[in-house]
Amino acid sequence: MLKQVYIDKDVLTATKERISMIFDDYENIVVSISGGKDSTVLAHLALTEANKRNRRIGIFFLDEEVVYDSTVKRVEYMMNLFPDNTIPLWFQIEFHLTNATSLIESQLICWEAGKHKIWMRPKKPFAIQHKPWPKEKETVRDKNKGFGFYDALENFQNSRYNTAFLIGLRATESPNRWRAVSKNPGHKDWYWTTKMKNNNIAAYPLYDWNFHDVWRYIYDNQLRYNKIYDYMWKKGMHLQEIRVSSLIHEKAFKALVELPEFEPKTYDRLLRRINGISIGHIYGKDNKAMRARKLPKNFKSWLEYRDFLLKTYPDESKKWIFEKRFAKQLNNNYVARQQCRQLILNDYENNLPIDNRPDPREEKIKKWRELL
């Protein structure tokens, strides 16, 4: 079990040292940004170092098209902060994105050719608009889904050599991220890096930062940050809910509930862009709908509801994926509730994994039977 140990050095000093070491050892450096607070801080630190050394680094943004307008503004800001030290790598290429809000249009093809009239916004003239890697070398993780977000990332990274990719992941965000950023060292004894193909590394210089370190850095350096954070805070949202991400995939659709309030124009454009947006807006946080927390009253059990959803699942080409997966799982209400959520959110990719175990509620009923 990994343990957090405090040493006699603050995280900012340690991060500056890490970035300096990366600049010493790597000629090619690319910082991935998302428009969120962590990558803003990371890019600023890396660009400051580049400026000091009179070097140029790549600022990489994989544009999902369906993002907050505030995110686009922040990415533009980052790309123009140190123009002499920045190689803009703003990718506006076609790739598939899961749409959890619609069963009839389960995928959005970002920047789809021929649909430019309904794109969320025009492409940037300086953006990279076509895949810069050879077609024959392109890899796809899941052929059912097609070329997706992570495929775009992976192919971009694999098209580079001897490059350090800087990523703003922090260990305190979740146990998964903790694991991701503190595995085996990718270079020397840098335990905050991981190895990649072509002698590349992924580096996580902010891995030991907490969220208040990030905000402190933004405040101290008077950086601009995504307006969405302010909107969310004003709305009284929970600390862990305050985050910027895409708007339609199975872990982000909740953002649609507040979107018309935060960015009415973005919502308006999104309505025209893809199906299911108003469903996400109305039912995104509804316990009986997209959260699948409460059983709709028309059904006696989650099992019955699951069977109904499966029977009426509209996309025949994907239905078998659920049938095959569910056949391997336990047949109880606890598992069935999670299966309902997968069906409602159209999660054929299994991004919301199912906790396949005996129903704790049934165990409790058994206990009360014996005691009472």
Added chain:
Amino acid sequence: MIRIGLNLNQKQCEINDYLAKTPEIKKIKIFYFKTPTEYVLPGYNVEYIEWSDIIMYKFFYRLLEEIHGDTLIVVDELMRTQNRSDLTYNCAHHYLNQTPHKIIFEYFPIIEQKEDFMILLNFENKDKYKGKGFQYEFLKEEDIKMISRNVELEVIDVETTAKEIELYEKKKENLFANLGNKDPDIIPRNLQLLAGDFKKKAIEPDKIYVARNKRFKLDNVISYDEVVSGEYIVIDMHYRRLNLNDFLKKTQVNKLRYLTTALPIDKFYISEFNNWSKNLEDIYAKASLY
């Protein structure tokens, strides 16, 4: 330091002693739950902060800036959930990490299980105890003192008729049959209300009783919310341990008098209470007592 089982005067004395020993203290932040205990602290910059407020941004960043080595934090009866990773606890740890001066007051050392004591140790030193399970040795490693607050359960038997037993069985079967998708914990709660109804015949006009609600419509039967210090006879045991502990805290009794039928539901609550009491005794036995 952790002080368990103190009343208001004793807490005041502990704070006075601490302040006398540490002249560098200029500010005092007192975290409390719902109703603040007013301490007499002349000459100090004192701020009372309600438990639910400490996670708010408007408090969080200000407090992080204000709390330093010259600040005493008093954590006043704040073991409010058994979840050690609760967000409010985490925010409190950030403040507590910024000063060596902290006094943690709690009436009982646990909510239900011995593991709950780790919540208090986390207040004292989060880094040291993070992720660790409870061990009795920890009681010796920190400045911890306790006043034993053992509570004895006195059972007052109430006769149960054959008809009442029949009614109980019928209600039980009915609850199981119609449970549907409802929470299974409503079964014992409902059965306890029924058992409580059977205890009505044992209510005496010159004594004060506490029940889950006001269903008896009697002046001498109050609900848990209305309890102040004093002696009460319990008709329905509170099903939430934290609320039952709050009742014992408010009344500061050392004997819980409980009207009891021969029905299994009462046996269950008695056994649960005895388990809790045993856990308490185990901790008192190994701790430094006043």
